[in-house]
Amino acid sequence: MNECCGVVAVASRNKVAENIYIALMALQHRGQEAAGMAIFNKKIENFKGLGLVDEAFKRINLQEINGNVGIGHVYYSIKISSPENAQPTLLQTPVGEIAIAHNGIITNWKKLKEELMEEGHSFLYGNEEEVVGYLLAKYLEDKSIEKAVKSLMKKIEGSYSFTLMLNDRVFGLRDPLGIKPLCLGEIENGYIIASESVAIDALGGKFIRDVMPGELIEITPDGYKSYKLVNEKHKAHCFFEYVYFARADSVIDGIDVYKTRERLGEILAEEHPVDADYVVPIPDSGRAHAYGYSKASGIPLAEGLMKNRYIARTFILPTQQIREKLVQMKLNPVKSIINGKKIVLVDDSIVRGTTIKKIIALLRRHGAKEVHVRIGSPPIIAPCYFGIDMTTREQLIASNKTIEEIRKEINADSLGYISIDGLIKAIGIEKNNLCLGCVTGEYPVKIEGEKYRFQERLEKWQEGK
Ligand code: SF4
Incomplete structure (x- = not known):
């Protein structure tokens, strides 16, 4: 994304x-x-x-x-x-x-x-x-x-x-x-x-x-x-700025992004507890969420996946075969942390589900006993029309699958997304002041064929009333 x-x-x-x-x-x-x-x-x-x-x-x-x-x-x-x-x-x-x-x-x-x-x-x-x-x-x-x-x-x-x-x-x-x-x-x-x-x-x-x-x-x-x-x-305000897009060291509309991600992790731990040996972030996007999950659950945090920062982006890799291996090239498990252990794998979001599926397969190949996935945003069920590259429902695994179906598809032992209420609580901005279009299907701007959250004053102003 x-x-x-x-x-x-x-x-x-x-x-x-x-x-x-x-x-x-x-x-x-x-x-x-x-x-x-x-x-x-x-x-x-x-x-x-x-x-x-x-x-x-x-x-x-x-x-x-x-x-x-x-x-x-x-x-x-x-x-x-x-x-x-x-x-x-x-x-x-x-x-x-x-x-x-x-x-x-x-x-x-x-x-x-x-x-x-x-x-x-x-x-x-x-x-x-x-x-x-x-x-x-x-x-x-x-x-x-x-x-x-x-x-x-x-x-x-x-x-x-x-x-x-x-x-x-x-x-x-x-x-x-x-x-x-x-x-x-x-x-x-x-x-x-x-x-x-x-x-x-x-x-x-x-x-x-x-x-x-x-x-x-x-x-x-x-x-x-x-x-x-x-x-x-x-x-x-786009809630995804707090969950993923913005740099963790930014402060946006008075809200500290890193602290918000940590709170998302804490709330995830309250909403979806699990018995495990380690909380492992997907680097770098899941790091602050994982820290919050670990803090709230008492399960130790471990960097069980190491990132190779020098890998070029997908589209310029020369062959399909190499592109297929991208996840493996980018992330490598730390065997001593993964082997024989029950892992809580934490990330910010699931879009297509293809990457997380490959990461879970990688962890299992390296001996993970159980992999429990925890996600710091609610399921993305609808496209974004405001500048994020998730523009069709077909791209989104959660648009036509239940959480249980997604769990099976990615081969996780359990799967928990933060709730919309949990998300709002973590950010600390009231619901009516957030864009939640991609997780509710209701948008703050009129989009043909989509549900519209009425912005009364703005409409009147635009119409010159
Ligand atoms: S639909 Fe709204 S909340 Fe979702 S990514 Fe786009 S701007 Fe952000």
């Missing part, structure tokens, strides 16, 4: 390219397929490349890039084949240059694109960021930035944390439901907006606060200005 993207914006009295690079490195877990940065130096210059941040910028001498404001982006998309498709997306418009970096999905972008085409617009990239950019440019022709962005927000639906540049001005914008994270910080000689607080930490900066859902913030080297454009009563 992969997050769509990470975004950053920096305004500083110093040159910003190196700061953006460091911030993107800290956000690397949010996207590994491409990276880019757009920097204003008399005009906006865009630098983009495929791969991890260091690969993407390997031919660029950051010290030679002048410019005191800029934005950056790390990208996840299995479809990306050329740096051109990476972000930021840079547009030349009648109101000047606009650069956009986006984390999320605009669910109605195709309809909006058709409307723009009917008005005579043609598209260079044809992607949702280009649609957003042209709409913004259209509204900016006779409005201030805050009014233009407000008009834009009335048009677009879905999830979005943007960093934006309008010529030499730089902004962060978070959707009215706050589905994706975005935060604000102060760094030496300037300010930063980033997907996660770890990017601020990486620059030795000071976290100021989260960008509020529905808020536009402009940063300059000397400060920031906030425009609160929408105030929807209920939010819809």
